[in-house]
Each structure stands twice: as structure tokens, then as C-alpha cells.
Amino acid sequence: xxxxxxxxxxxxxxxxxxxxxxxxxxxxxxxxxxxxxxxxxxxxxxxxxxxxxxxxxxxxxxxxxxxxxxxxxxxxxxxxxxxxxxxxxxxxxxxxxxxxxxxxxxxxxxxxxxxxxxxxxxxxxxxxxxxxxxxxxxxxxxxxxxxxxxxxxxxxxxxxxxxxxxxxxxxxxxxxxxxxxxxxxxxxxxxxxxxxxxxxxxxxxxxxxxxxxxxxxxxxxxxxxxxxxxxxxxxxxxxxxxxxxxxxxxxxxxxxxxxxxxxxxxxxxxxxxxxxxxxxxxxxxxxxxxxxxxxxxxxxxxxxxxxxxxxxxxxxxxxxxxxxxxxx
Numbered sequence: 001x002x003x004x005x006x007x008x009x010x011x012x013x014x015x016x017x018x019x020x021x022x023x024x025x026x027x028x029x030x031x032x033x034x035x036x037x038x039x040x041x042x043x044x045x046x047x048x049x050x051x052x053x054x055x056x057x058x059x060x061x062x063x064x065x066x067x068x069x070x071x072x073x074x075x076x077x078x079x080x081x082x083x084x085x086x087x088x089x090x091x092x093x094x095x096x097x098x099x100x101x102x103x104x105x106x107x108x109x110x111x112x113x114x115x116x117x118x119x120x121x122x123x124x125x126x127x128x129x130x131x132x133x134x135x136x137x138x139x140x141x142x143x144x145x146x147x148x149x150x151x152x153x154x155x156x157x158x159x160x161x162x163x164x165x166x167x168x169x170x171x172x173x174x175x176x177x178x179x180x181x182x183x184x185x186x187x188x189x190x191x192x193x194x195x196x197x198x199x200x201x202x203x204x205x206x207x208x209x210x211x212x213x214x215x216x217x218x219x220x221x222x223x224x225x226x227x228x229x230x231x232x233x234x235x236x237x238x239x240x241x242x243x244x245x246x247x248x249x250x251x252x253x254x255x256x257x258x259x260x261x262x263x264x265x266x267x268x269x270x271x272x273x274x275x276x277x278x279x280x281x282x283x284x285x286x287x288x289x290x291x292x293x294x295x296x297x298x299x300x301x302x303x304x305x306x307x308x309x310x311x312x313x314x315x316x317x318x319x320x321x322x323x324x325x326x327x328x
Contacts (some may be wrong), residue, residue, distance in 0.1 A: 046091035073104035082112035100130035128156035201226035211244035222251040225259035238272035243301035254288025
């Protein structure tokens with residue numbers, strides 16, 4: 001684990017001494033939620049944020065993270081050098097340990113050429129009752145680089161989240177972005193993810209959300225196939241219970257020669273949930289190809305019957321199917 005240093009020490013591997021308690025609390029939440037605590041090891045490039053303060057920062061060869069504390073939040077710059085290939089993920093941890101308040105976090109991420117990296121991002125708001133979290137991520141993927149970005153959320157009962165991710169993928173680059181909010185309430189979620197692709201670039205945007213009670217969810221995914229032979233895939237899965245409201249918009253734009261895009265959205269409804277999905281496919285090049293697949297409905301009856309025949313109740317069988325959909 002990291003060593004504790006006095007405030008103002010500029011060593012790369014540090015936890016400021018007046019912020020150790022917050023660090024330890026976040027670590028305890030990771031353990032309770034079954035998250036990977038090895039992400040706090042000194043082999044991992046990471047920034048740990050609590051409220052509007054940076055409580056931990058670690059750099060490793062090939063990765064430079066710089067952070068600044070701004071009003072109500074933190075702005076971080078992450079730069080990956082050309083030719084960097086990491087065996088461990090880069091860890092981005094954003095926490096808020098109070099009951100109410102506002103937090104704004106901005107990540108500017110630049111990945112050089114010929115690099116291969118994974119980001120693991122966790123947003124930890126376990127005690128929130130009246131809290132707004134605004135997150136902006138701008139990601140540039142260099143030529144022939146591969147980036148995997150996984151974003152998982154731990155929410156209390158009262159979180160309003162506004163998230164926006166913008167990605168640019170260079171020639172022959174690859175980006176996979178995954179957003180997950182399935183273990184805790186969404187309450188109020190507004191999520192936007194978009195990717196612009198250069199020649200021969202590939203991108204996949206995946207989102208999985210569970211909405212319960214009176215949660216409100218608005219999701220928009222967009223992919224711009226600007227480069228020749230670029231390929232993109234959008235996939236959203238939402239499970240809506242009770243009186244929740246869900247609106248999903250998926251957009252694909254075929255601009256480049258021989259570009260290909262696919263949109264896939266699946267929503268499962270249980271109770272009185274109000275769910276809407278809107279696909280938008282736009283082609284401005286007769287050599288581009290876009291496809292779409294969508295479904296809204298109840299849990300598959302045949303699967304329910306099969307599981308109930310094995311001794312599960314209807315509710316147990318439904319929960320089993322839902323967990324499977326959210327794990328896929």
C-alpha cells in the first residue's frame with residue numbers, strides 16, 4: 001500500500017496525512033462491495049478523489065496523472081506515452097462520503113500511439129441522500145492504440161448523476177467503453193456517450209442500468225463513423241421495475257466509405273415502468289452500412305417456465321434471468 005506523506009509533499013506515491021481517514025473509508029467500501037482492493041497497490045497508476053479533494057495519486061512509467069482541485073470538484077489530466085502497454089489497469093476512483101452536496105469531476109485523457117491500456121473507474125457515493133454528481137470525460141485514442149474503459153457505480157438512495165463522455169479514436173485505433181449501474185439505485189441518471197472514429201477505427205459503447213421505484217433514466221449513445229472502413233457498435237440494456245421511467249436514444253451516423261455500424265438495445269419491463277427507446281440511423285455515404293436491433297418487453301416466458309420447472313419461484317426465476325442479462 002501507499003506510504004503516508006505530509007501535506008505539500010510532491011512525491012509521486014503519496015496519501016496526504018490529513019486525508020488518510022477518507023482513504024481508509026473508501027478502501028473499506030471497496031471491500032464491502034466486493035471490489036478489487038489491489039487497485040490501491042503501488043504498481044497501479046491511480047488518482048483517488050473524495051469530494052473536491054485529491055486524497056491519493058500514483059504515477060508509473062508511461063502514465064502521468066496530474067490533478068487540480070477546482071470549485072466543488074477535481075480536474076485530472078491523464079497522459080499515456082507512445083508505445084505503453086500495461087499489465088494492470090489505470091485506476092480512477094471518485095468518492096463522495098457526505099449525505100448531500102455537489103461534485104464536478106473532469107477527466108482529460110490522452111493515449112499516445114501504439115499503446116494498450118485499460119481504465120477501471122469507480123464512483124463511490126454510498127451515503128448520498130441529496131447529492132448531484134457531474135462527470136465529464138474527454139478521451140483521445142492515438143493511432144493503433146487500444147483502450148478499454150470500464151465505469152462502475154456504487155450509489156446511495158439520493159444521487160442525481162449527469163455524465164458525459166466524448167471519445168475520439170484515431171486511425172486503426174480501438175476503444176471499448178462500458179458503463180454499469182446495476183447493484184444500486186439510479187434515482188436520477190442522465191448519461192451521454194459518443195465516439196468519433198477515424199480510418200479503420202473500431203469502437204463499442206456498452207451501458208447496463210437497473211431502474212427501480214421512481215427512478216428516472218435518460219441515456220443517449222452516439223457513434224460517428226467518419227473514417228473509411230470504421231466500425232462501431234452500440235449496446236444498451238436496461239431493466240426497469242416498479243414506476244421507473246426510462247428513455248434510451250441510440251444514434252449511428254455512417255459518413256466514411258465502407259463504414260459499418262450496429263445498434264442494439266434491449267429493455268426489460270416489470271411492474272408499471274414507462275420505457276421508451278428511440279433509434280436513429282443516418283447515412284450520408286452510399287457505401288456505409290448501418291443496422292439496428294431493439295426489443296422492449298417482459299422477461300422471456302420460456303426461460304421462466306424452464307427455471308420454475310427446476311424448483312425456482314417466479315420471482316427467483318425472474319431475478320436469475322435479470323442477473324444474467326446484466327452480466328453479459
